[in-house]
Amino acid sequence: MRAFVSLARAMFKGFLRDRTSLFFTLFFPLFFIIIFGTVFSDQGAAKQKVELVGEVPLISSLPADARAGLDEVFQLSTGDDLGAAVESVRKGDLAAAVQQQGDTIEVHYSAADQVGSATVLGVLNSFIGQANIAATGSPPKYTLSQQTVEDASLKAIQYVTPGMIGYGIAIGATFGAAMTLITWRDKKLLRRLRLAPISTASVVGSRVVVSLLVALVQLVIFIGVASLPFLGLKLTGSWWMAVPLTLAGTLAFLSIGLFVGAIAKTAEGGAALANLITLPMAFLSGAFIPLEVAPGWIQGVAKVLPMGWLVTGLKDVMVRGQGPGAALLPIAILLAFSVVVGAIATRFFKWDKA
């Protein structure tokens, strides 16, 4: 027990004092959380830029709440020069230029930006429709009540955080295990330990415990920072299931790290191999980009990757409001993966370089 604690302490101190490992396991994912969380805080399509040329009473006389609704989708500006405004539309700087002559609303838009122009036309049409109904003096017969489903805000931080937790845990565990194995073997520390009266279980167990501990530290820091007001992560119901998910994910990537450490001969080769495995996996698993917008084949690939299960499980419980049961299948798959890859790694394990 004393040997085990001592080894774990030595490894943990080594981790905390190594700037490179700290950077990649903590600051790098944190950096992504902050960048994506702030830059894309206005989620959804950017507002359409619409210029009102001259007086447009239909819009300028709108009641405050209706005007606020319009401002949600349009970035309105005003001008007097129709020619200049149309030229801006042509260049793509404006989505549309709007003019009112008597009771006719004239919209100048570019067919090149179909989405933008369709948005503008649709919104303006509905405003005109409402204005027409209002002009008849009778109350509208149908009303549209809106209710969003699942993650209420759809802000970027909601999917960036689970993705980066998954990625951060993956590289932390993979590199931690691989580098310990490679450098200890290279420096003959492994052989030195083999000649000390300690069990192999102490050596392996301490590495596992340190990795689990590091992963929990990552989880706490990432969630803590993402929940700061300027990033505004909103956790849903059974987010605490992220803890067992994180632990299971750590074991899965520890086994990958042990495998890398067993077959790589040099630290450089091991780092390259670990990156070669974790980086593409991160892209294919929805860690960087939401799987929902990814092509279908990526969604399929994500189903066979441990990081895919980890990230999807984390999203389900942390931001999609799913119950604790949603994490059970990912946890089971991650644990099974750990056992299989761990067994393979054991077969390739060498105490010595020679």
Added chain:
Amino acid sequence: MADTIVVTDLVKSYESKNAVDGVTFSVADGEFFGILGPNGAGKTTTLEMIEGLREPDSGSVSLLGMSPWPRNSKLLPRIGVQLQASAFFEQLTAREQLHTFVDLYGQSMARVDELLEMVGLQDKAGTRAEKLSGGQAQRLSIACSLVNDPEVVFLDEPTAALDPQARRNLWDVLRDINDRGKTVVLTTHYMDEAESLCDRVAIMDNGKILQLGPPAVLVRGLDAPVRISVEQAVLDADSARGLPGADQVEQDGSSTIITTRTPSPVLSALAERDALDGLQVRGATLEDVFLDLTGREYRA
């Protein structure tokens, strides 16, 4: 008393080449034993089989009356092993390294300071292992091999790549370990180191022991001539040739060098003439023994 280490007809081959080819020797309790030879002679492989890191292809090893292979947990607490000066935990200070090893061996924390003092690293206790100089790192790794107060200490080329001053400082540490009654087995490719430290040396080349014995005996067995040199100003070559027992006389820039197999009459004749200024007497060394055994110049 039974020998601490008994090695019988040890063989280990890699890719059909015999790295160790029928090695037999024994080491007595408390002895300082050296395995000497150039790189690739098979010294380290021999040592690793005795330590229990490698399985011999054939032959046997008995260490403290037990077999070190397979990994023998009864043996491990009784031996100390220094493998290489880099076998440290990354980013830990000298004190923390020792602390960790003391924990691994279940020893008392008081050992940490004792060992730091013993190898003269008190000033460097707070320095990370990566920042230690070559000599300091070697001393730390030796200290790590001593945490369990072992009966037998194995040192694999402890002074490799050190400057002469650091080597001599380390020799003092090693003598001190042996003086505490520990059996010490060391490999080295430095002839002077083996000569200065070891009670007995085994000279190895190409996986075989060429000769084994106390350094002085090996050197004497050569019956090699002694070279006596004095300042040219006190004795010129012609008068040197007239000395009794002088076999051959040469001159270099400032000295007259007399080669003789009977140094006593030469030296007393020199003393009579009061011609001892700058006197140097150089006998054969283990290097000469190696040259004699292999017919080739010793290259470490």
